[in-house]
Amino acid sequence: MIETKSSFVVFIVEDLDAAKSFYTSNLGFEVVFSGEWYIHLISKSGIQIGFMLPDQPSQPEIFRKAFPGEGAIFSLEVEDAxxxxEIAKSQSLHVVLGLKSEDWGQRHFCIQDPNGVYLDIVQSFEPTEEYESDYVSG
Incomplete structure (x- = not known):
């Protein structure tokens, strides 16, 4: 078994400056690495995310295409959805799914960043009885 110690996602995007500005200004991330073709951000709680420009000759072919904006959700858990x-609306962020509660135990909404990445802003709560058995305790 491979023992992991942390995780971060890297999105291959067209605009590093837009990513840096969006995540630092709106979500409180800090830049820990900023190169010409890659930036790495971290939140106060330790969430990490990287952004890389497409078509980098130093990268293998499988890491060269820009993220198309669909087929992935970057979820960020908050204390109070x-x-x-309200903050997202006051900052005129691109809200693509309004605030709603789900029976499986989430209150959430979704925004889209300037590069097309969907962020699901989630607050967890107790699920309805129908979904309780789906959770694994441990």
Whole structure:
């Protein structure tokens, strides 16, 4: 078994400056590495995310295409989804799914960053009885 110690996603995007500005200004991430073709950000709680420009000759072919914007969701958990939603609206962020509660135990909304990445802003709560058995305790 491979033992992991942390995780981060890297999105291959067209605009590093837009990514840097969006995540630092709106979500409180800090830049820990900023190169010509790659940036790496980290939040105060330790969430990491990287952004890389497409078509980098130093990268293998499988890491060269820009993210098309669909087929992935970057979820960020918050303490208070209602408060986060009000902030998102006040900052005129691109809200693509309004605030709603789900029976499986989430209150959430979705925004889209300038490079097309969907961010699901999630607050967890107790699921309805129908979904309780789906959770694994441990």
């Amino acid at each position: 209602d408060a986060a939603y």
